[in-house]
Amino acid sequence: MSSTTSAKPDANHTDKAAAEPTLLRRFWTEPKNRVLTVMAAVFLIAFLVPWGAPRVAAAIQESFLMMGDYAREHVLLCLIPAFFIAGAISIFLNQQAVIKHLGPDAPKLVAYGVASVSGTILAVCSCTVLPLFKGIYKKGAGLGPAVSFLYSGPAINILAIILTARVLGLQLGIARAVGAVVFAFVIGILMQLLFLSEDKQRTTNAAMFQPQDDQEPRTLGQMVIYMASMVGILVFLNWAPSGGQVAWWDFLYRWKWVLSAAFGLLLFYTLVRWFNRSELKQWVGATRDFAVQILPLLFAGVMVAGFLLGRPGQMALIPEAWIVSLVGTNSLASNLIASVSGALMYFATLTEVPIMQGLIGAGMNQGPALALLLAGPSLSLPALLIIAGELGPRKTLAYVGLVVVLSTSAGMIYGNLVA
Numbered sequence: 001m002s003s004t005t006s007a008k009p010d011a012n013h014t015d016k017a018a019a020e021p022t023l024l025r026r027f028w029t030e031p032k033n034r035v036l037t038v039m040a041a042v043f044l045i046a047f048l049v050p051w052g053a054p055r056v057a058a059a060i061q062e063s064f065l066m067m068g069d070y071a072r073e074h075v076l077l078c079l080i081p082a083f084f085i086a087g088a089i090s091i092f093l094n095q096q097a098v099i100k101h102l103g104p105d106a107p108k109l110v111a112y113g114v115a116s117v118s119g120t121i122l123a124v125c126s127c128t129v130l131p132l133f134k135g136i137y138k139k140g141a142g143l144g145p146a147v148s149f150l151y152s153g154p155a156i157n158i159l160a161i162i163l164t165a166r167v168l169g170l171q172l173g174i175a176r177a178v179g180a181v182v183f184a185f186v187i188g189i190l191m192q193l194l195f196l197s198e199d200k201q202r203t204t205n206a207a208m209f210q211p212q213d214d215q216e217p218r219t220l221g222q223m224v225i226y227m228a229s230m231v232g233i234l235v236f237l238n239w240a241p242s243g244g245q246v247a248w249w250d251f252l253y254r255w256k257w258v259l260s261a262a263f264g265l266l267l268f269y270t271l272v273r274w275f276n277r278s279e280l281k282q283w284v285g286a287t288r289d290f291a292v293q294i295l296p297l298l299f300a301g302v303m304v305a306g307f308l309l310g311r312p313g314q315m316a317l318i319p320e321a322w323i324v325s326l327v328g329t330n331s332l333a334s335n336l337i338a339s340v341s342g343a344l345m346y347f348a349t350l351t352e353v354p355i356m357q358g359l360i361g362a363g364m365n366q367g368p369a370l371a372l373l374l375a376g377p378s379l380s381l382p383a384l385l386i387i388a389g390e391l392g393p394r395k396t397l398a399y400v401g402l403v404v405v406l407s408t409s410a411g412m413i414y415g416n417l418v419a
Contacts, residue, residue: 059307059317066306067299070354078166079295081234082159087287088227089158091279092218102141102149111141115148116184117156129153130386137390143199144192147399150387152184155378159294163353164373166238168360171418176373179410183374187402194398218274226270232263294350301351309358316358324363330415332408338368339407342376343384343400352376367415375407 027033050056101114129150137146154160156177165173192199218226236259241250252259271280309323310316327334347355352373360369379400388396 063306148188155180229267335411371411
């Protein structure tokens with residue numbers, strides 16, 4: 001007696017086949033293959049790039065000259081003190097105290113106010129803010145405060161604001177900081193109003209927003225003195241003369257080293273009296289981690305910006321005429337191009353500053369420069385894909401539209417004011 005069996009697929013075999021990595025993945029997981037790929041890429045660059053061409057040779061020189069300028073003018077007196085401030089923020093300021101004010105029971109003015117300035121308190125980049133945003137949104141934070149937090153986290157990064165003012169000028173640094181705070185507030189409120197009915201249907205896990213029982217080892221006044229001493233060191237180490245325009249400003253410049261030393265002594269006093277050895281070790285470790293994470297990306301960004309755009313007034317790879325034709329004026333088109341470009345580009349932490357330095361030096365108008373600074377750090381194409389997965393396409397498009405429209409408008413206003 002013969003029997004026929006139907007050809008049914010083996011479920012285990014199917015699952016196993018689906019789980020097997022592709023040929024490309026297997027190739028890339030082998031360390032020696034990755035090394036070989038990098039070597040092949042370096043060979044192709046060395047073989048194909050016309051290194052002897054005047055513009056390429058000038059671009060290479062500009063890359064290293066711009067790197068030298070940053071090392072001399074911005075790293076020792078600006079970035080290193082800023083890293084210590086960021087390390088102190090990440091270790092000693094209670095982030096849970098920020099999170100609890102975004103909860104559903106928090107007063108709206110408090111929730112939006114905290115969300116709008118949270119970037120200076122949390123010192124997170126555009127990558128780090130996404131899991132924090134998803135966490136507080138899933139637990140029940142209102143859409144408005146959550147989106148305000150999402151925008152302000154990387155936009156008001158204290159390191160970015162300090163470096164912007166130091167490299168691109170105090171005026172643009174202040175405009176960026178003020179614009180980012182205002183944008184965070186306005187974007188959050190508008191998103192809440194646009195999707196009010198949908199947001200009311202979400203459930204809340206209020207446990208996340210409850211205050212912690214941990215007792216702060218220092219008073220608020222002690223923390224203010226501690227942070228102010230470091231800010232004072234940073235400010236007066238980088239105090240520049242006014243060129244004889246403001247007498248009291250130049251008086252402070254003549255005494256900048258004395259004032260910096262005074263704040264240094266105050267910092268030393270706070271560290272000896274109010275911190276134990278374990279806390280100081282954590283602070284130094286956090287400062288080191290910031291430097292290790294940021295400096296390689298910053299230096300790479302400086303080199304790339306120098307190669308493509310050069311220092312102000314110097315020839316690099318991209319002709320200045322191209323920059324001027326796109327964003328050289330304060331027109332609506334120039335500001336819109338800058339805003340949309342910033343929304344799609346990915347900026348590693350602080351790399352937008354040397355890129356903007358090169359663009360401004362190549363002829364970019366101040367208005368589009370501010371527009372790109374307001375739209376760029378908080379948005380990128382990879383980040384938008386993650387946000388869309390959490391909020392959905394409608395809310396994501398609304399968020400991007402608000403950022404682009406507000407950045408374009410702010411750029412045009414600022415460009416006219418400084419013209």
